[in-house]
Amino acid sequence: MTVYSPPAGSVGILGTGSYLPGEPVGNDTVAARAGVTAEWIERKTGIVERHYAADHEAASDLAAEAAVRALDDAGVRARDVGWIVVATSTPDHPQPATAALVQHRIGAAGAMAFDVNAVCAGFATALHTGARLLAVPEADGGRRCALVVGAEVYSRILDRADRRTAPLFGDGAGAVVLGPVAPGRGLLGTGMGSYGHLHGLIGVEAGGSRLPASEKTLLRG
Template sequence: MSRIRSIIRGVGSYLPAKILTNQDLAKIVDTSDEWIQQRVGIKERHIAAEGEFTSDLAVAAARQALDNAGLEIADIDLIIVATTTPDFTFPSAATLVQMKLGMHHGFAFDIQAVCSGFVYAVTTADSYIKNNLARRVLVIGAETFSRLLDWTDRTTCVLFGDGAGAVVLERADLAEGEPDRGVLASALRSDGRHWDKLYVDGGPSTTGTTGHVHMQGPEVFRHAVGKITDVVYATLEQTGFTVADLDWFVPHQANRRIIDGAGAKLGLPPEKVVVTVDRHANTSAASVPLALSAAVADGRIKTGDLVMLEAMGGGFTWGASLIRW
């Protein structure tokens, strides 16, 4: 009997041309390169240009993923965009991406789970594929998070950047005895009691404004490592694999100390952990696919590797997905 699996056919990424270094930030807010690197491990971040929108970043990453997969947009049935910063309140960023890619069939929608959005989107796409609602899904994490920042608040403005990453998930029918691959298991969590620990103080129904990011940094850090490890173990338990079986851990790129803390608690050697936070900062829903794309592009992630994706974001939301490359 065959097994339906969602395999990653292609990956892509896009970063805006403008780079904002820690030294640049020190000119506009009371901070320093040493202060930022010691606390979060970030050296620089990319900032979208004026007139460059989330859908534009998403389209660029999507085109690269399609090229990497050897596919055309006509081959895609569904587009899912994970984002906290859509171009408009509505329509969804996904429908704008659909239009800009010239796709006039299938369907498209957004997922809003903040930094966990890409993992939520991969899990959703996997479900659509396994339930015969789509054969190929373009999954994108894209953000212009810089537009939610208060550039006078050094506790938040140093942490975030803009970017997009994408994957093409494709249905594979694996014959009996054929090695397993694709998305093997996922676990998603949320707990709205913690909403005020990381949030934006605006919205259509409350203030009618976009608002700015607010964060209780120590509280987020206190919860992060435990929740990350919990959901990783929950995902592994579904498959019988252990942490020792993992070839690569691709975590949300929020804070180097959180990444290191989670890796240490899981017992993962640092050389198995993909880290891009120093170059990209926290790009919210784009951070996992950006890190994933970087590790595929430089040859670290290879066919047959066992890869764990993980993220945690505002809400709180958190989740993990285990993939055999």
């Protein structure tokens, strides 16, 4: 377990932003494809609707929209951002990093940009990382803000007929701007850890270097 306790009030959230694409997709639509009822989905998950990205939208598009809104809320200029950390398990491409595309889209030239893939724990991991980076003065290049974004486009990889997963996932992005805050405010601390021996419980098996995507893997779902 990695525990981080910044100096009191040193780093905090200056602004937030979010973006949901398209129109809401209700449980009736999802239920018809998954062979269940809308009532079953709500009873099992508490979810009543989700959003799906348009065909032309990828993770970086959603992330950039949320990022711009967070910067506006914080009153921070893109050129004052020193770090961009994007948490995503559905990136635009295997490479380059989705964060690099966001950096270009929002005009944050010079900011260090990289992705974090910790799936469900992605945003918390990215927030922890961004706070740690800002706590090291010599590492910020004189820019005292970090942009942390979580963005997913799970509609592209969902099996719409799988009632175990199809109702759970949608698309969207959320962002925060981290920076200096007054004493008595800010992040109190974070603790992060992993249980790698449980890696087989859930995942997307194909598409990586162990089992590259192919016609065969697509047919097998």
